[in-house]
Amino acid sequence: MRAVIQRVRQASVTIHGAETAAIGQGLLVLAGVEEGDTARDIDWLAAKTVAMRIFADEEGKMNRSVRDIDGDVLVVSQFTLHASTKKGNRPSFLAAAKPDEAVPLYERFLTRIEAELGRPPQAGVFAADMQVGLVNHGPVTIMIDSRRPE
Numbered sequence: 001m002r003a004v005i006q007r008v009r010q011a012s013v014t015i016h017g018a019e020t021a022a023i024g025q026g027l028l029v030l031a032g033v034e035e036g037d038t039a040r041d042i043d044w045l046a047a048k049t050v051a052m053r054i055f056a057d058e059e060g061k062m063n064r065s066v067r068d069i070d071g072d073v074l075v076v077s078q079f080t081l082h083a084s085t086k087k088g089n090r091p092s093f094l095a096a097a098k099p100d101e102a103v104p105l106y107e108r109f110l111t112r113i114e115a116e117l118g119r120p121p122q123a124g125v126f127a128a129d130m131q132v133g134l135v136n137h138g139p140v141t142i143m144i145d146s147r148r149p150e
Contacts, residue, residue: 001031001032001033001034001037001041001042001045001105001109001145001146002031002032002034002081002082002143002144002145002146003029003030003031003032003045003049003081003143003144003145004029004030004078004081004141004142004143005027005028005029005030005049005052005054005141005142005143005144006027006028006029006030006134006136006139006140006141006142007026007027007054007055007136007137007138007139007140007141008023008025008026008027008028008074008134008135008136008137009024009025009135009136009137010022010023010024010025010134010135011023011026011028011074011132011133011134011135012074012132012133012134013074013076013122013123013124013125013130013131013132013133014130014131014132014133015124015125015128015129015130015131020124020125020130021074021122021123021124022074022122023071023072023073023074023122024071024072025069025071025072025137026066026069026071026072026073026074027049027066027071027072027073027074028074028076028132028134029049029073029074029075029076029113029121030076030078030081030132031045031075031076031077031078031081031106031109032077032078032079032080032081032082032096033077033079033096033097033101033102033105033106034082034095034096034097034147035094035095035096035097035098035101036097037097037101037105037146039105039108040146041105041146041147042105042108042109042112042146043108043112044146045109045144045146046109046112046113046115046116047112047116048144049066049073049113049116049144050065050066050067050073050113050116050117051065051067051116052065052066052142053065053068054140054142055068055069055071062140066117067116067117067118072121072122073113073117073121073122074121074122074123074124075109075110075113075121075122075123075124076123076124076130076132077102077106077124077126077127079093079096079097079102080093080096081096082095082096099126099127102126103126106126110123
């Protein structure tokens with residue numbers, strides 16, 4: 001599983017002109033399930049996301065997690081995180097999991113974020129045409145891949 005994690009002052013999802021999810025200070029997580037991902041990938045990434053210390057402490061150092069600051073999390077599914085751009089100019093998405101594999105793992109990710117955070121995350125709608133708005137704080141943007149945890 002891959003994720004792009006953005007520290008935000010606020011973020012929201014709008015579908016067909018209606019806001020369906022919104023958060024204040026916290027994390028916007030764009031999450032993409034890759035073919036062959038397992039519950040282990042999902043659980044590791046959820047724990048890592050909530051524990052990541054990217055919020056400032058009293059001294060201005062990134063030393064606090066979203067849980068430490070009582071922040072919110074908004075998760076948006078995004079299969080395009082698995083785009084391959086090696087050949088030609090049109091990305092290939094063959095590495096992205098098909099919906100029958102991706103949906104249960106995406107739902108597990110939401111459940112694991114809730115368990116780690118202590119409350120449910122906000123979420124986009126899987127496979128919907130969404131407009132995602134955010135105010136990136138910093139900006140701070142982190143990319144994580146459960147198969148390449150460097």
